[in-house]
Amino acid sequence: MSEPGRFRFISSDRRVREDRRFVVGKGNFAADIVPEGLKHVALVTSPHPAARIVSIDKSAALALPGVHYVLDGEELAAATNALAAGLDTPLVPRRPLAVGTARYAGEWVVAVVADSRALAEDAAELVEIEYEPLPFVLDAEEACEGGILVHEDHGTNVLLDRTFVWGEVEADFAASPRTFKHRVKWGRSATVPIETFAVTASWDPWREILDVWASIQMPKFPDQIAGALKIPMSSVRVHFDVDVGGSYGVKRGIKHAVLIGHLAKRLGCPVRLIEDRLENMRGGDMHGPERLFDVEAAYGDDGVIRSMKIRALDNVGAYAGRSPFQLGKPVGAIVGPYKIKSVQYQAIAVLSNKTVQEAVRAFGQSPTNYAIERTMDEVANQLGMDRLEIRRRNLIRHEEFPYPIPSGSTYDSGNYEAVIAKVLAQAPYEEMIAERDRLRGEGFLAGIGIASCLEPSGGNSSFEPLLNPKNTTTTWMDSCRISVDLGGAITATMHTTSAGQGHETLVGTVVGEVLGLDPEYVRVVRADSLNSLPSNSPVGSRMAIMLGGAAFHAANKLKAKLVAIGAHDLGLPPEDVTFADGEVFATNAPDRRRSWMDLIVIAHRNFHKLPPDMEPGLSVSHIMQVPTGGKLPTPDGRVQMYPCYSFEFHLVLMSIDPDLGKPHIQRYVIGHDCGTVINPKIVRGMTMGGIAHGLGAALMEEFTYNEDGLLTAQTFMDYLLPSAHEVPPVEMVHHETPSPHTVFGQKGSGESGYLGAPAVLASAVNDGLRPLGIVVNSLPMRMTTLADRIAEARGEP
Amino acid sequence: MKRVRLELTVNDASHALDVEPRTTLLDALRDHLRLTGAHAGCEHGVCGACTVLIDGAPARSCLTFAVQCDGLAITTIEGLAPAPGELSPVQDAFCETHGMQCGYCTPAMILTAHALLAKNPSPSRDDIVEAISANICRCTGYAQIIEAVALAADRMRGLNRPPEPA
Numbered sequence: 016m017s018e019p020g021r022f023r024f025i026s027s028d029r030r031v032r033e034d035r036r037f038v039v040g041k042g043n044f045a046a047d048i049v050p051e052g053l054k055h056v057a058l059v060t061s062p063h064p065a066a067r068i069v070s071i072d073k074s075a076a077l078a079l080p081g082v083h084y085v086l087d088g089e090e091l092a093a094a095t096n097a098l099a100a101g102l103d104t105p106l107v108p109r110r111p112l113a114v115g116t117a118r119y120a121g122e123w124v125v126a127v128v129a130d131s132r133a134l135a136e137d138a139a140e141l142v143e144i145e146y147e148p149l150p151f152v153l154d155a156e157e158a159c160e161g162g163i164l165v166h167e168d169h170g171t172n173v174l175l176d177r178t179f180v181w182g183e184v185e186a187d188f189a190a191s192p193r194t195f196k197h198r199v200k201w202g203r204s205a206t207v208p209i210e211t212f213a214v215t216a217s218w219d220p221w222r223e224i225l226d227v228w229a230s231i232q233m234p235k236f237p238d239q240i241a242g243a244l245k246i247p248m249s250s251v252r253v254h255f256d257v258d259v260g261g262s263y264g265v266k267r268g269i270k271h272a273v274l275i276g277h278l279a280k281r282l283g284c285p286v287r288l289i290e291d292r293l294e295n296m297r298g299g300d301m302h303g304p305e306r307l308f309d310v311e312a313a314y315g316d317d318g319v320i321r322s323m324k325i326r327a328l329d330n331v332g333a334y335a336g337r338s339p340f341q342l343g344k345p346v347g348a349i350v351g352p353y354k355i356k357s358v359q360y361q362a363i364a365v366l367s368n369k370t371v372q373e374a375v376r377a378f379g380q381s382p383t384n385y386a387i388e389r390t391m392d393e394v395a396n397q398l399g400m401d402r403l404e405i406r407r408r409n410l411i412r413h414e415e416f417p418y419p420i421p422s423g424s425t426y427d428s429g430n431y432e433a434v435i436a437k438v439l440a441q442a443p444y445e446e447m448i449a450e451r452d453r454l455r456g457e458g459f460l461a462g463i464g465i466a467s468c469l470e471p472s473g474g475n476s477s478f479e480p481l482l483n484p485k486n487t488t489t490t491w492m493d494s495c496r497i498s499v500d501l502g503g504a505i506t507a508t509m510h511t512t513s514a515g516q517g518h519e520t521l522v523g524t525v526v527g528e529v530l531g532l533d534p535e536y537v538r539v540v541r542a543d544s545l546n547s548l549p550s551n552s553p554v555g556s557r558m559a560i561m562l563g564g565a566a567f568h569a570a571n572k573l574k575a576k577l578v579a580i581g582a583h584d585l586g587l588p589p590e591d592v593t594f595a596d597g598e599v600f601a602t603n604a605p606d607r608r609r610s611w612m613d614l615i616v617i618a619h620r621n622f623h624k625l626p627p628d629m630e631p632g633l634s635v636s637h638i639m640q641v642p643t644g645g646k647l648p649t650p651d652g653r654v655q656m657y658p659c660y661s662f663e664f665h666l667v668l669m670s671i672d673p674d675l676g677k678p679h680i681q682r683y684v685i686g687h688d689c690g691t692v693i694n695p696k697i698v699r700g701m702t703m704g705g706i707a708h709g710l711g712a713a714l715m716e717e718f719t720y721n722e723d724g725l726l727t728a729q730t731f732m733d734y735l736l737p738s739a740h741e742v743p744p745v746e747m748v749h750h751e752t753p754s755p756h757t758v759f760g761q762k763g764s765g766e767s768g769y770l771g772a773p774a775v776l777a778s779a780v781n782d783g784l785r786p787l788g789i790v791v792n793s794l795p796m797r798m799t800t801l802a803d804r805i806a807e808a809r810g811e812p
Numbered sequence: 813m814k815r816v817r818l819e820l821t822v823n824d825a826s827h828a829l830d831v832e833p834r835t836t837l838l839d840a841l842r843d844h845l846r847l848t849g850a851h852a853g854c855e856h857g858v859c860g861a862c863t864v865l866i867d868g869a870p871a872r873s874c875l876t877f878a879v880q881c882d883g884l885a886i887t888t889i890e891g892l893a894p895a896p897g898e899l900s901p902v903q904d905a906f907c908e909t910h911g912m913q914c915g916y917c918t919p920a921m922i923l924t925a926h927a928l929l930a931k932n933p934s935p936s937r938d939d940i941v942e943a944i945s946a947n948i949c950r951c952t953g954y955a956q957i958i959e960a961v962a963l964a965a966d967r968m969r970g971l972n973r974p975p976e977p978a
Contacts, residue, residue, distance in 0.1 A: 038889075704952050739954040
């Protein structure tokens with residue numbers, strides 16, 4: 016690491032403590048939790064993209080022995096409030112079961128409760144629903160025209176249409192001798208965890224507590240359940256010790272939890288829903304952005320881009336959840352790593368009769384990075400300039416940080432040129448070019464892909480007040496509590512679920528670092544929502560910064576208390592003692608000391624030896640505000656979106672079989688800078704996994720619909736996930752530019768790899784196909800599409 | 813629904829079960845025997861999260877009926893650790909390389925790796941990729957999984973033993 020010896024445990028290649036339970040099959044996943052008397056739910060879903068629900072006949076289903084209840088949307092709506100939405104769109108109510116009208120194929124219409132899931136499925140087939148099909152709209156631009164309305168009462172399909180102008184856009188365009196405009200498309204895909212969404216709820220009517228075990232990654236989850244079920248938040252106990260089988264943004268599950276919470280209350284027994292893969296793909300509401308970008312760049316002959324106009328049109332599906340905010344997060348990095356002086360950004364979220372969109376890894380930043388990087392490549396091509404050279408001319412330089420961008424965020428730190436230099440040396444770039452040309456000589460299509468992009472990290476939620484003026488959120492805290500028991504053992508408590516990010520390892524490492532004790536001695540547990548401190552779940556690449564920060568500050572409070580106890584007992588002022596390895600000693604007489612256990616015994620048993628006014632026992636906590644956060648946006652829409660900005664540079668050599676259209680990644684090198692690395696194994700894993708996700712989005716995965724409005728990619732036979740065959744070996748080089756805003760200089764890395772993989776693969780494909788005059792500006796770039804485009808360009812039938 | 817009785821041998825222990833004929837091996841293991849290390853992912857045979865070993869060979873327990881397994885030797889992840897608190901060499905190698913994140917596909921990956929190494933103690937990278945390509949992992953991009961299997965192979969061949977005393 017950059018400063019050897021700076022840390023004792025931070026940055027060391029430690030094992031991830033969570034792994035021990037997973038390798039023996041002892042994870043505690045939602046489906047593993049089986050309360051006594053559990054009943055099971057299956058769903059009846061709409062076969063139409065839009066239809067009026069004329070009648071529902073439950074009698075045959077209810078007559079089946081072992082079936083306990085059949086719930087429809089009218090009954091559920093009468094008993095509950097609509098689900099919380101991000102934007103101020105009260106006439107687009109979203110509920111777990113359709114009420115009166117079904118608005119997408121696969122929408123949940125009826126829930127059946129039975130003794131087993133198999134029996135519930137049998138009964139679901141016996142529910143008779145009469146539908147009157149209605150006209151539907153799938154295409155975003157057609158939806159904007161409003162001929163067919165998804166929600167009549169809302170009066171339009173547009174949920175959000177806001178244009179921001181930051182800086183002198185028109186003047187910069189007028190002053191630029193050249194402009195380039197194109198349209199690029201990000202296809203509808205998602206991160207699709209292998210565990211579907213699962214939730215179990217149990218209501219205790221005497222204690223008036225709803226226990227919830229769910230595979231969630233959802234901020235304000237207990238609050239939203241309580242709001243929808245019309246019960247106090249203190250009556251909802253969400254168990255955060257549930258291991259989540261992958262999420263990467265999508266495990267929001269609020270409609271699932273409200274449905275199951277209601278049924279548990281209604282029936283007085285534990286109830287669970289584990290989506291099957293069909294329920295998950297069609298109606299689990301976990302599709303990601305489907306976005307059209309119109310990008311126009313104004314630039315000079317020197318390749319310096321002065322200004323940019325971006326129109327982003329996102330097809331968010333049939334209801335409004337939190338997803339339209341995914342158009343807001345990219346505001347915090349709207350110029351990428353480049354010195355673009357002014358930007359116009361039009362963000363449009365439109366409803367359609369498709370599955371509801373939810374948060375996906377990077378929350379809209381990866382599509383935006385893809386659009387910016389495609390534009391950089393094409394502007395270079397317009398000028399006949401090398402694609403590396405145009406980036407060099409536009410990149411923010413190391414000495415220019417902290418760097419304010421036009422949309423209000425200030426980038427904390429970076430050394431982009433150093434990261435790029437390391438990657439080019441690793442390749443080496445000249446040899447990569449020679450290899451590309453050799454492949455071309457052999458008759459292959461071959462291309463080099465280049466992408467440089469940012470990972471905003473620290474998960475503030477400033478896009479909420481930015482896009483919804485009624486929302487005044489200016490804090491997005493996270494927390495840690497540390498206790499030392501009277502045997503001297505340390506237990507730290509965190510206050511959210513995790514989905515594989517290694518947060519227990521993070522907390523243990525940080526607490527060990529501050530206290531100078533082996534992290535293995537730090538037990539890390541999770542609170543439930545009734546005994547937790549305020550926290551906001553692991554979203555927005557925030558936990559190294561926020562949970563790591565909270566653990567750091569809590570550990571320092573603990574250390575300060577131990578120092579005060581030791582100094583007092585030694586009869587010295589606190590500034591005259593030193594704390595090291597869990598002991599306190601007189602700085603100028605180190606043999607005068609109090610051991611760890613001396614200090615613990617005083618704290619827990621010897622009130623008479625404590626400094627005056629000190630509370631007995633040893634328990635401290637810290638609730639951390641997001642660094643640089645705390646302000647509302649200005650009227651023209653400027654706000655510090657996130658505190659930290661990680662950087663990644665991707666370089667790929669790809670060959671494409673000219674007959675099959677099959678891309679083969681020959682080399683993949685990534686340079687990565689997320690500041691101080693807390694755990695190298697975790698950061699590497701996040702980056703490799705993010706690249707695999709990005710490869711899927713770029714080359715394979717898409718939720719396709721047919722002309723009847725039905726989802727046609729709804730199993731893993733037709734929604735293709737990258738296997739070990741498709742994901743190439745990836746070489747990773749590190750650089751470390753610490754953030755000035757965080758306790759160890761760390762930045763986020765939870766989305767790394769995914770931020771630039773789609774962009775670099777698009778860059779490589781386009782470089783490979785350019786000799787044929789082909790431009791591919793739509794993801795995913797499936798091999799069938801590439802083969803057709805190549806054949807057409809060659810004049811083949 | 814009619815039920816059938818069968819005897820399942822799981823991790824060398826015999827269990828008498830009374831199940832509906834349509835019960836999958838996965839559901840029998842999870843719901844009847846409470847062996848929850850095998851996970852449902854797609855339930856149509858693509859993702860591999862439900863993989864167990866049947867007579868030593870990896871199989872999709874979501875596509876296998878429990879009644880088909882009467883008399884066969886089933887190994888689940890719960891059968892691999894040599895003793896409580898201990899790990900098999902493959903399990904330990906997955907911890908050493910951090911060959912997982914969320915842990916959901918992990919038991920299946922490890923069983924698949926055990927089956928591979930039982931047949932082929934010196935697998936090449938391609939051999940490892942081929943073996944695990946039937947198991948989808950959404951977290952890791954596979955790099956640290958492949959490294960885990962290679963490390964386990966090295967260790968099981970004794971390559972990391974301390975040098976013999978002179």
